[in-house]
Amino acid sequence: MRWLPALRAIVAREGLRFIHQRERFISALVRPLVWLLVFAAGFRAALGLSITPPYQTYITYETYIVPGLCGMVLLFNGMQSSLSLVYDREMGSMRLLLTSPLPRWWLLTCKLLGSTVISICQVYAFLAIAALFGITVAPLGYLTVLPALLIAGLMLGALGLALSSFIKQLENFAGVMNFVIFPMFFLSSALYPLWKMAESSELLHDICAANRFTHAVELIRFALYSEINLPALGWTFLATAVFGAAALWGYDPARGLIRKRS
């Protein structure tokens, strides 16, 4: 049995599906741009930022939140693919995938890689538009951020995959928005630096520092400036492994999800 055709086909199918859903692409692009161009412009005056690594000079708030918004694109896309997995399951096409004679972990990995590739394309589209508005990093940064986007994308995709195996119906997805996406995004270093958070509440700071999304954002932030944030890298890897294992557990035919109502 050859494994690569399945990888190619699943990634290509994710891509085709994405192209067919133009609204999804536009909303994935508009969401971070609204934050960047509206929210950040308003906040610039209110928030003073000191020089902390990886920045070597004073930066504007717009520059600060770009890595967080890259993370946001990955986060929303990871959840979007989780949503489409639940949809696939209700519609039946998930069965087609799971009755393939290839090992289930490989099929899930292909799914994960497919959605991560789509996420990364969206991040670059976002970075390109941000550059048009004059918010740029050094040219090398656009290259060095790629591995960071890949790892962060895999982590958030694996989280989405794991969640999709525990969500029983499509209707429950709103709960994921409220209890996963929003807390992960707002309780992170995406919008405010952690030291700023500590000024208002130590507890909030600790929660943000423990949030895996914070590590993903910091990994991306440093990579955009061609630096490696080793602790962030380690935590992101670890979280990817944990979420991946949870997804495998959730999709295990002996105990998993599909038995509920297939």
Next chain:
Amino acid sequence: MTLSVSNLSFSYGTKDALKGVSFALAPGFCALLGPNGAGKSTLFALLSRLFTTPDGRIEIAGHDLNAAPRDALAALGVVFQQPTLDLDLTVAQNLRYFAALHGLSGSDATQRIDRALTRLDMAERAGEKVRALNGGHRRRTEIARALLHDPKVLLLDEPTVGLDAASRSAITAHVHDLAGEGMTVLWATHLTDEIRDTDRLLILHQGTLLADGIAGEVTGGAPLQDHFLALTGPRAA
């Protein structure tokens, strides 16, 4: 025997869906007849390993589904009750995706797709988007797809649901032909007119097999519909 099931049980929480079901099938057409809720879909989900159970044993083409799931699944073709085609892709693209899931690609996949579509009289529709097809042709596409990897055993879960009479009889005839060519077919249905007197027949009711034999012999010459109602209808209990 190309498909054998022994002592298979499964429950959803406290509700028993299958209770010690056993049967063995040789190549040919076998109908699995049962009213709604009899356990047909649960049996199919177990046969296609969507979920597993520790109670009982399934063998497909000589491979134990629990011990060697990949070999067993490679010998199995499935047509699910729910449609599983991607509507925005063409017939050929849908088949190519499935072929890839079975490790087939390139000219090998192309030849298999041509062959499977020709077998189901669908060759001229290969380039059409699935969305443009009627229900009968969508079903045929799914059957063609299930044949791409030359399975020894073909499972069909109520494949004619929602189709008009002409499509229904055409698809029933097509699949009978496949069985005649040496494939083991298990066809789940609740419609007695899809079953011929010479077919093997299993009657499943409330998770238990009530009958197993050649349809004409099981009914003892009575119309199958009457026999089926007598076994499973409200007065049966």
